[in-house]
Amino acid sequence: MTDVSTRPLPPIIVTENLTKVYTSGRVRVAALRGVSIEVERGEFLAIVGPSGSGKSTLFYLLGGLTRATHGKLIIDGVDFAALDDAERTRLRKHRIGFVFQRFNLLPTLSAMGNIEIAYVVSHRKEPMDLKFLDHLTSLLSIQERLKHRPAELSGGEQQRVAIARALITRPAIVLADEPTGNLDSKNSDAVLAMLLKLNRELGQTTLMITHNPDAAAIADRILHLRDGEIVGEEKGARAAPALPGFGSSASAPESPPAAD
Numbered sequence: 001m002t003d004v005s006t007r008p009l010p011p012i013i014v015t016e017n018l019t020k021v022y023t024s025g026r027v028r029v030a031a032l033r034g035v036s037i038e039v040e041r042g043e044f045l046a047i048v049g050p051s052g053s054g055k056s057t058l059f060y061l062l063g064g065l066t067r068a069t070h071g072k073l074i075i076d077g078v079d080f081a082a083l084d085d086a087e088r089t090r091l092r093k094h095r096i097g098f099v100f101q102r103f104n105l106l107p108t109l110s111a112m113g114n115i116e117i118a119y120v121v122s123h124r125k126e127p128m129d130l131k132f133l134d135h136l137t138s139l140l141s142i143q144e145r146l147k148h149r150p151a152e153l154s155g156g157e158q159q160r161v162a163i164a165r166a167l168i169t170r171p172a173i174v175l176a177d178e179p180t181g182n183l184d185s186k187n188s189d190a191v192l193a194m195l196l197k198l199n200r201e202l203g204q205t206t207l208m209i210t211h212n213p214d215a216a217a218i219a220d221r222i223l224h225l226r227d228g229e230i231v232g233e234e235k236g237a238r239a240a241p242a243l244p245g246f247g248s249s250a251s252a253p254e255s256p257p258a259a260d
């Protein structure tokens with residue numbers, strides 16, 4: 001497989017001076033105050049910031065779930081601000097997979113049903129690729145749990161099903177908002193390791209939003225958000241290219257390289 005990091009392609013996400021002001025009555029809240037970022041193809045980027053810093057607002061904007069007040073958002077070469085709602089929805093369904101803190105699985109469907117319905121509503125022309133489904137559920141270690149309903153699964157399992165649901169359509173971009181926010185530390189570590197592994201194996205771009213610096217540390221790069229502005233940037237503990245063999249089955253290291 002080609003190394004995605006060496007391809008001379010433009011960044012998959014570019015924002016310029018992205019601004020969001022919420023208005024309710026006469027009260028205006030500037031949730032994002034001019035965010036300019038670039039995300040490379042295949043990158044695992046974490047955006048970390050305290051509660052109220054604008055993380056979810058940025059997530060909704062990047063996912064095309066809401067519109068910016070000002071600024072530019074280019075996703076895979078497409079200017080999102082120039083799209084009408086129908087086009088934005090279509091592009092979102094084709095290019096972006098969402099993972100939420102509260103999993104948001106449908107309670108009456110099995111794990112498999114939840115994955116299948118995500119595929120159905122994406123309106124892909126081709127039928128679901130069963131080999132890919134098998135690969136994905138195996139990478140996520142949920143193959144034994146597919147017949148169970150969400151209530152019969154642990155939080156960690158539910159989030160892994162939710163990740164399979166986000167990835168079954170093979171989106172170019174995976175957006176995760178506090179994916180470990182409702183998990184204990186053991187399940188949280190497992191979910192983070194899987195997000196990283198999937199990012200490496202499937203080559204999509206992953207953008208994870210979190211208030212937890214330990215979770216953010218697994219990323220290639222970490223951006224710090226405060227009061228609606230990016231105030232700093234650093235490399236994550238597993239910054240590429242120091243990942244020989246990670247994710248390529250047999251040679252995957254079991255523990256992260258010693259940080260600092």
Ligand SMILES: Nc1ncnc2c1ncn2[C@@H]1O[C@H](COP(=O)(O)OP(=O)(O)O)[C@@H](O)[C@H]1O
Pocket residue numbers: 022023024029030031049050051052053054055056057058
């Ligand atoms: N729909 C909304 N209407 C008004 N203010 C909002 C709305 N959503 C978020 N905010 C405000 O915008 C700021 C950023 O919120 P949010 O993006 O949810 O931050 P985070 O996810 O980092 O906690 C906060 O001050 C919040 O109160």
Ligand SMILES: [Mg+2]
Pocket residue numbers: 055056057
């Ligand atoms: Mg939030």
